[in-house]
Amino acid sequence: MNIAILGIGHIAEKMAAAISGLDDNYKPYAAASRSIENATRFAKKWRFEKSYGSYKDLLDDENIDLVYIATPHSFHYEQALMCLNAGKNILVEKAFTANYFQAKEILDISKSKKLLAAEAIWTRYMPSRYILNELIESRIIGDAISVTASLCYPIENIKRLRDPSLAGGTLLDLGIYPLNFSSMIFGNKIKSLNGNCIKLETGVDAQESVSIEYENGSFASLFSSIRTPGDRNGVIYGTKGYITVQNINNPEIIRVYNSDHEMVKEIFSPSQINGYEYELMACHDAIMNGESECKDMPHSETLEIMRQMDYLRDLWGIKYPFE
Structure with a gap:
């Protein structure tokens, strides 16, 4: 290819x-x-x-x-x-x-x-997302009922991130990761989507807190910022324990804890070139099979996350000059 x-x-x-x-x-x-x-x-x-x-x-x-x-x-x-x-x-x-x-x-x-x-x-293409799905399906933590995730880097001085004409801000660059993390765990049957943000003087979103309530009663609390460093962690809470993900931006270690906070399983992500190779392999397979989308990130998922981000920007009064 x-x-x-x-x-x-x-x-x-x-x-x-x-x-x-x-x-x-x-x-x-x-x-x-x-x-x-x-x-x-x-x-x-x-x-x-x-x-x-x-x-x-x-x-x-x-x-x-x-x-x-x-x-x-x-x-x-x-x-x-x-x-x-x-x-x-x-x-x-x-x-x-x-x-x-x-x-x-x-x-x-x-x-x-x-x-x-x-x-x-x-x-979406990494082996870690399937490791998490298998753990949840195994019910090792009982019923998964809530998620927290954050992704923050002190990058507000990067010019394109400050520029509305370049679709700058936190949401499309960093906030998209917690949204995808939650979506991979709970799907997209959303009952309510809400959030707040703080803007830079240029009008783009600098940091934001997003909450999602799902139709099945599950809940997500998500945070992202271009103003501060952060732990980048994700946690999936269940009725019998919880799962922690070290670095939702490129998962490194997945740990499973029981209700007594005892670690019962520790999984290290497979070795990789740098993580970008999985996208290429998925594209190669799709092209060889004559497909217009990758099974790991089908068109419907791309559109759903874009819909969520549009909704949040509308809620916050953020519109790019070219829209």
Whole structure:
């Protein structure tokens, strides 16, 4: 599978490392930037075969099997549309787009053209999510009835995160992870969704607390911030014990405790290149099977999380200038 990267910022470096660590079924083929000098430098560093100084030139290359879109959220819709119209399968960095309606259009087009469109929310593809599902299904903690999760990094000085025109703020960058964590545990039959946020002077959300009540009586309490460091932990509470997840952004250790707070099981996540490889493997399988979505993160899940984030932004009075 010849893989191309569109946009060569920090996240693209991580994806390039994952590609380089996989076997020969995954070829670092092409990289594109608005600067040919930057694209050439990136391609040389990661041993990509080709480099392009424009995204159009990249999409004219008929040998590309998958394009990974690694640009800011605000560009995803336009660039995903360009890729699909050029007949390219796409893996789009989270958040998939800036809002639900953009995502719906892109996903509908991918299905009509029989091309893959997948969201690169890496925790959805990792073995750890299936380890957690198996533990919950085993009822080792009884009935799972509540979840807490947080993800915080002191990154508010990053320019794009402060900029409404780039769909900046906490929610699409960090808050999306606790939302996905809860969704992977309890699904999406939501009775009520509420939250509060504190904004930066630019108008984007700086930190937020979100609560979700599910139709089955389960509950989630989620927190995220670009202003502070945090423990990144998740906890699943059951009637007979609880499960802790060390680092919901890339789970490292899963521990199970009984009702007496005694650890009864400790599971270390499998070794990995850097965690990004699981997305690529899922895309490879989907493309080989002629599918337009990955089973780990189907279109319906991408749309549901986008719907939740749209609802929260509307609640907080946050609207991007291009909407």
